[in-house]
Amino acid sequence: MSLQMKLVAITLDCPDPPALAAFYQQATDLELHPKSDADFAGLNGEHGLLIGFQRVDDYRPPSWPDQIVPQQLHICFKVDEDLDVAETRLLELGAGKPDHQPHGDKARVLTDPVGHPFCISLR
Template sequence: MPPQMKLVAITLDCPDPPALALFYQQATGHEPHPKSDADFAGLNGEHGLLIGFQRVDDYRAPSWPDPNAPQQLHICFKLDEDLDVAEARLLELGAGKPDHQPHGDKARVLTDPAGHPFCIVRG
């Protein structure tokens, strides 16, 4: 039997870890990791999953769906609220909405303030 692995952390490169952590904290309600600082910030997610944000000099944001600056990572979030309501709230927090929306009414692709694409999906 192959070793069993448990995913414990996902870390996103970005130019401003505290700012990106604040965006995701406001979006998800997850608590900040107590050892967050200017170079690495984290959120304590569900089931022990840490979502981390690390400072990268000369950060180059993804340009989804344009492959010239690859998406790097794509996160999906399941919603308990209406898709339109969630989208409006996330846009107010600083998310962007690309023109390309491949999922119709099932999901929306948004980008965080550092340009990482993420989906919001109806529960």
């Protein structure tokens, strides 16, 4: 008999949980978790999935693609609009864009304000 597990949370390390939660909240329109504070902030995602952000002292951002500091996690998002429009909006919110783009025109790799890489692609 196989074990049935349901993913309920993904948590990212960061230096400032409320700030990183604000970036992802603006990018996704997800609702801020009511128990967020200076050490842990969360966003309530679809189907009960919580995206959490926890404070880590001496946080070191991932380096991508070289992996000198491992990326630890890579999140992918689907967007409804043109990739150029979505990318521009995310860059305005504080995302970065690495020079290395392995997916051609099908997806874009960006980094959140503290260096976690994530992809956007069309639905």
